[in-house]
Amino acid sequence: MTARPAAAARHWLWRLVLTLTGGLTVVGALPRGGCVVVANHSSHADTAALLAAVRSRHAPRVAAAADYWFAGGWRAAVCRALAAAFPVRRTGGGSADMEAAVDLLRAGRAVIVYPEGTRGTGVPARFHAGAFRLAAAAGVPVVPVGIAGTADLLPKHGRLHRARVTVRIGTPVPPDPEVARAEVARLAGPSRRTGRSSEETRRRVGRVALSGTGLVIVAAWSFAEAIVWPLLPELVLFALVPAAPRAGVRLVPAAVLASMAGGLCTLALGMAGAAPAAPLVTERMRVMVAEQTADEGAQAVRHQPLSGIPFKVYAAEAGRAGVDPLPFLGAAIGHRGVRIASVGAACTLLGVALRRWPERYLQVLGTGCGLFAIGLTLVVAAWM
Structure with missing residues (x-):
């Protein structure tokens, strides 16, 4: 299956799943062309939310921790098939892994990165610079995205619960980790507007x-x-x-x-x-x-x-x-x-x-x- 049909299949699969588990609200959309998406990360459900929110024309790929998702066995195959993930090492070699995504960005695709490097809680922790170097190398914008509700849906080390998920897609920001982190924190902040x-x-x-x-x-x-x-x-x-x-x-x-x-x-x-x-x-x-x-x-x-x-x-x-x-x-x-x-x-x-x-x-x-x-x-x- 080529990239965009496969992306469409994942998009509608995760839309259906999130609809059945409490609902999904998406605010905003990615700009046309390639871009690096940087988002907060508090749950394994974050990737499902982003794939459901991003239009399949961007055929998104997701940077995933090599030591966790690609250590061998069934987990790597499932991660590739359902999350369009590619491995990024967290201890040496991560920059080279990220640079391999330059061609994807230049082909007009979106690359999703969690700059915190791991799941956190509350306000996003310090952003690592790899995503921003990748955007600069490919000459594409950095788009901040805030995700809310996934920590209730699938808590860290917890079980699945019903919860509504909200994905807010911001406008491009300069390739600066602190600027992006502040904008992601704002977008991910609690909001009762929908309710x-x-x-x-x-x-x-x-x-x-x-x-x-x-x-x-x-x-x-x-x-x-x-x-x-x-x-x-x-x-x-x-x-x-x-x-x-x-x-x-x-x-x-x-x-x-x-x-x-x-x-x-x-x-x-x-x-x-x-x-x-x-x-x-x-x-x-x-x-x-x-x-x-x-x-x-x-x-x-x-x-x-x-x-x-x-x-x-x-x-x-x-x-x-x-x-x-x-x-x-x-x-x-x-x-x-x-x-x-x-x-x-x-x-x-x-x-x-x-x-x-x-x-x-x-x-x-x-x-x-x-x-x-x-x-x-x-x-x-x-x-x-």
């Missing part, structure tokens, strides 16, 4: 959810989704209800009723031969629903919650087949409506849990939306 931002966002979204505006948004979204809008009512409930669980009492019934009203409108349009084309609806979906409707009439909609086919397709095909609106409405409430209500109830329970961890709101919202996007892509691809 406060998440809590404030949750409060603002909660106010919308409890207001008349929130009710209108959910009703309009759900009604439109049953006609042409491609995004499920469950998605807007997932955004609003966890931010204000008691709003679910109003928003979930509104979503169900508006979805049913939109379905009846689409059925009427289907009867008139005027049902609109909808995005992300494929011909295979229409054919399948037409066959189910021909066989089962109004009850065909019972397949909708698990098929991945939009509710609007069932409503339009029911109209084209001349299905009576009242039996269709009853079946739709018993299946489509129940699914919306079930998801709404789950969102309410999630919101109750988030009262204890309000700083997790944005993380939960982002993860849920990401999973929805993946699911939607897979469903549409399956019905192409």
